[in-house]
Amino acid sequence: MTFGLKTSTIELLKRFNTSFPQFYEQFVSSDIQLQNLRLAYQLYQTKEAVIELKSESSRSVLYFAYRNQSFLLNDIFGVLAAYGLTIHSLSLYGQIHTPMLVFIKLVISRGGKTLPPKTAENVRKAIKETLLGHFEVEEMLALEFNLDSGLKKVETNFYVDRVFHLPALLVEADSQPGLFYKVMNAIWQDLLVVNANLLVWRGRTRLILYLLGPNENLIPEYLGIKIAESLKQRLSD
Numbered sequence: 048m049t050f051g052l053k054t055s056t057i058e059l060l061k062r063f064n065t066s067f068p069q070f071y072e073q074f075v076s077s078d079i080q081l082q083n084l085r086l087a088y089q090l091y092q093t094k095e096a097v098i099e100l101k102s103e104s105s106r107s108v109l110y111f112a113y114r115n116q117s118f119l120l121n122d123i124f125g126v127l128a129a130y131g132l133t134i135h136s137l138s139l140y141g142q143i144h145t146p147m148l149v150f151i152k153l154v155i156s157r158g159g160k161t162l163p164p165k166t167a168e169n170v171r172k173a174i175k176e177t178l179l180g181h182f183e184v185e186e187m188l189a190l191e192f193n194l195d196s197g198l199k200k201v202e203t204n205f206y207v208d209r210v211f212h213l214p215a216l217l218v219e220a221d222s223q224p225g226l227f228y229k230v231m232n233a234i235w236q237d238l239l240v241v242n243a244n245l246l247v248w249r250g251r252t253r254l255i256l257y258l259l260g261p262n263e264n265l266i267p268e269y270l271g272i273k274i275a276e277s278l279k280q281r282l283s284d
Contacts, residue, residue, distance in 0.1 A: 141241030
């Protein structure tokens with residue numbers, strides 16, 4: 048992992064990695080670790096959310112870094128839904144110690160193709176304005192979606208992951224536009240996402256969200272089960 052890196056960079060990376068859950072260094076590739084370190088340095092320099100959109104092959108890749116807050120995914124997914132974009136993969140790595148930064152990589156497209164430069168810039172600006180509270184994404188979404196309609200065939204499950212040693216919430220439902228926004232809109236006030244996995248298969252979308260509670264603390268199992276049951280009810284209504 049450290050081949051070709053300066054000693055100072057290696058030491059900085061080691062210190063940086065200690066703020067993440069214990070699985071981070073073992074399961075996250077060196078390329079991603081260095082990418083997240085670069086984003087963290089950019090965030091430190093600008094004191095603003097890092098929002099980058101790049102074209103890779105036939106898809107676009109969104110890189111995001113900021114201080115982790117419960118509303119972030121709600122806002123980001125809301126903007127992507129408002130622009131009619133498809134999410135193909137999601138990688139999210141959040142720190143569990145100060146400064147509690149979060150790093151997100153989203154592979155997206157419109158109609159299976161990379162975003163035109165103008166659209167990419169508009170998406171980037173919309174995310175920035177939403178985070179600043181200058182853009183009400185729900186109002187834009189309401190023109191395209193019935194936000195009150197429930198998801199189909201929703202399944203939820205809470206458990207404490209034995210490998211990552213973090214509370215986890217599994218959410219699965221039939222794929223449909225706006226699904227990610229609806230899921231995060233249903234849970235953002237209660238939970239902080241510090242890691243996420245996504246699988247889309249045969250018309251079903253499965254999200255596994257590794258979580259901390261409202262005060263950035265671990266969630267007891269009895270409360271997690273109640274949260275999963277409540278979330279299923281809210282998403283199905």
